[in-house]
Amino acid sequence: MSGTRTSDAAALLDAARGGDRVALARLLTWVERGGDLCRSVVSLAYATPGASYTVGITGSPGAGKSTLTDRVIGVGRTRGFDGPGAVAVIAIDPTSPFSGGAILGDRVRMQGHATDDGVFIRSMATKGHLGGLALAVPDAIRVLSAVGMPIVIVETVGVGQQEVEVAAAADTTVVVVNPGWGDAVQANKAGLLEIADIFVINKADRPGARETKRDLELMLDLSAPGNWRPPIVSTVAQTGEGIDELWAAISDHRRHLIDGGELEAIQRRRLERELRQILAVRVDARVARATDSGRVASMVEAMLAGKLDPYAAADRLLGEALGGASDPGPDGS
Ligand SMILES: Nc1nc2c(ncn2[C@@H]2O[C@H](COP(=O)(O)OP(=O)(O)O)[C@@H](O)[C@H]2O)c(=O)[nH]1
Numbered sequence: 001m002s003g004t005r006t007s008d009a010a011a012l013l014d015a016a017r018g019g020d021r022v023a024l025a026r027l028l029t030w031v032e033r034g035g036d037l038c039r040s041v042v043s044l045a046y047a048t049p050g051a052s053y054t055v056g057i058t059g060s061p062g063a064g065k066s067t068l069t070d071r072v073i074g075v076g077r078t079r080g081f082d083g084p085g086a087v088a089v090i091a092i093d094p095t096s097p098f099s100g101g102a103i104l105g106d107r108v109r110m111q112g113h114a115t116d117d118g119v120f121i122r123s124m125a126t127k128g129h130l131g132g133l134a135l136a137v138p139d140a141i142r143v144l145s146a147v148g149m150p151i152v153i154v155e156t157v158g159v160g161q162q163e164v165e166v167a168a169a170a171d172t173t174v175v176v177v178n179p180g181w182g183d184a185v186q187a188n189k190a191g192l193l194e195i196a197d198i199f200v201i202n203k204a205d206r207p208g209a210r211e212t213k214r215d216l217e218l219m220l221d222l223s224a225p226g227n228w229r230p231p232i233v234s235t236v237a238q239t240g241e242g243i244d245e246l247w248a249a250i251s252d253h254r255r256h257l258i259d260g261g262e263l264e265a266i267q268r269r270r271l272e273r274e275l276r277q278i279l280a281v282r283v284d285a286r287v288a289r290a291t292d293s294g295r296v297a298s299m300v301e302a303m304l305a306g307k308l309d310p311y312a313a314a315d316r317l318l319g320e321a322l323g324g325a326s327d328p329g330p331d332g333s
């Protein structure tokens, strides 16, 4: 990593801390791309940790997450957790990695705060970060935290394992469902029941909200009891109905985590998961480099000739991969 890059990153970070949104946007672009620049930003951000609280908002496409986020930004700005503060939003749509229509829609739906410089909204893809969202999101949160954002909201489409991983980066995870047949069941199948700290039934202006609430309560009754039972809040994001209750639920959950010492435990687990992910990505990258097709083909010949078994071949390749190879970038690049 060159010294120039480190000083560039330091200057940008200083500017971003002073409220320069262009500098902040550039830092996040570096994070998004991965590689050496990402590494220098992350290492600086790491040395000056902030105290941001992260709220994840997840659910199916069209559930109203962006509309809801826009409302939550409003409450965060006017009341915050301990008074008004800045709010940052990262909007992720893993299904359209190259900023498709969905993200454009997100931006439109969060226009309510377009002129407020206490609000920073960023859509994110994972173009170059080989660690994927599982590393890019925590890195981005770390940068936002280091520049002094007290509240970070991460909006993500909750449809698969990757989104469950993204939710792991949030302190409080809000799962959004809609009234109507089977939505709660779908959320359950997608593994969202386990990650939910709070359920929101958005579009409660539509028929079936009560039934959906009953379905969720039933599923919660059947799931393993913990020391926090996710509350279920009904909202109409378009009008703002239920948003105060949602903010109260988020604040309660945060209080619960802090008072029980749970927040610290979560942060420990998160760092451990992140470290393991970085190791896995690096080992993968080294193995890929050491196992070019010629090398593998010659091993296969040796196996066919009865001179080598596949386990011994793997041992040898692994030794070559992890032996003297130079240190790759933070994401294996
Ligand atoms: N009827 C109704 N429509 C809503 C509500 N909240 C959002 N919508 C609409 O649902 C659509 C999808 O909203 P959006 O926030 O983009 O959903 P996302 O894909 O989950 O981010 C938009 O047309 C919103 O105007 C609500 O509470 N009631």
Ligand SMILES: [Mg+2]
Pocket: 065, 066, 102, 105, 106, 155
């Ligand atoms: Mg959206």
